[in-house]
Amino acid sequence: MLLVLLVLLVLVGLVSLQWLLEVVLREFFGLYYKYDYSTELLGGVVFMIGIVGLRQADMRAVSFVPEAAPAAPETAAFIGAGALPDSAVSLARPGNASPVPASTPDTLAAAAPAVDAAVLARIRRALEEERVYLNPTLTLAELSAHTGLAPRLISFTVNQGFGQSFNDLINSYRVAEVKRRLATPDAQRLTLLGLALECGFNSKTTFNRIFKQFTGQAPREWSSSE
Structure with missing residues (x-):
């Protein structure tokens, strides 16, 4: 394998030297080759590199060594038993081992990271103000x-603090803004689509789908019921 890599490195070096020679002859002596083979040579080198790479992509050459098995409970229990009181040694024996308590939902909730109130307030201010x-x-x-x-x-604060995904949270504010504007006398100056575009939606299809998702009604049904 080392020899193959060395050959490829030499070929790349030769192509680079040829390009350098062409540049010197062309720029300083005004000599041009009638045929330029540099591109073909480079293509051949790249092709060879690809072949070598494919030949190395053989997972049979990869071996996994399993980790050593953990020590038996009896062995672990009696290591250093002389330094333990008799009661501790008796508890360590397999016959007297007590079961490990399972994790409860309260324990898992306590272990979960808490939402930063300042971060939650900053996101809320960006949305509401x-x-x-x-x-x-x-x-x-x-x-x-x-x-x-x-x-x-x-993302973490939105999921944990608002109980929604980022997209659902943003769309909920957009839907609320549409509903607020529909309830104002100024709503008649725009069509439903124009109102939706002003509230952050970017297409009629998206607006109709999201609005019905949050309200259970199509925008026109909601507008006529107001």
Whole structure:
């Protein structure tokens, strides 16, 4: 294998030297080759590298060595038994071993990381006061740039603090904004589609689907019932 790599390295070096020679002859002496074989030579070298790579892609050459099995319970129990009191030694014996308690939901909940209240408040302010959801192309990365919070932190806080995915949270604010504007006298100046576009939706199809998902009604049904 080492020899093959050495041959490939030499071939790449030869192609590079030929290119350098062509540049010198062309730029300094005004000499041009009638036929340029550099591209063909480079293609041949790349082809050979591909063949060598495919030949190495053989998983049979990969071996996995299993980890050593853990020590038997009896052995672990009696290691250093002389330094333990009799009661501890008796508890360590297999016959007296007590079962390990299973993890309860309360234990798992306590182990889960808590939501940072300051981060939650910053996201809520960006949505409710700065109304970033009106941006029809809003993404997690854009919200991160707007708030200065890491994308993963925003995603975690939205999932745990709001109980929604990022997209569902943004769309819920957009739907709420449409419903709020439909209830105002100024709603008549725009069509439903125009109103949806002003509220952050980017197409009629998306607006109809999302609105019905959150309200159970099509936009026109909701508008006529108001």
